[in-house]
Amino acid sequence: MRRAANTLAIAIGKGLVAGFAGTAAMTVSSTLEARMRGRAPSSAPARAAAKMLGIKEFEDDIAKARFNDLSHWGYGTGWGVVRGLLGATGITPRAATAAHGAAIYGAAQVTLPALEIAPPSVFWPKEEVAIDAFHHAVYAAATGVAYELIAH
Secondary structure (H helix, E strand, C coil): CHHHHHHHHHHHHHHHHHHHHHHHHHHHHHHHHHHHHCCCCCCHHHHHHHHHHCCCCCCCHHHHHHHHHHHHHHHHHHHHHHHHHHHHCCCCHHHHHHHHHHHHHHHHHHHHHHCCCCCCHHHCCHHHHHHHHHHHHHHHHHHHHHHHHHHC
């Protein structure tokens, strides 16, 4: 029992580190895309977190920006736990990465409309769906690569 708990804890720890790396990769891809398209950075994770925590307003723009960064990095790093758990099951790295990507993208597709942060993606322009899917794929792939590098 102790050995299983230790294995699980190690997988979760590796997943957190991998999730941080994946978040860094997604941050780069989305920042570059936002600059190229002249759009503001995404605040969806922060708006969702604020809504779930009952935060209505922030003291100032700096506090809002800090909360946005904390939400973004915390969300992505936290989702690394799922990749760690998938890695601990013994399924292939490719299958674990695909399942992880599907889980995080699927969660966003359900959670953001449910919280009224974004409309369901069926109402988005096709280009926006593709861009959003691309950024999530970058996250999942980078998290998967990082996990495998750490795990071996």
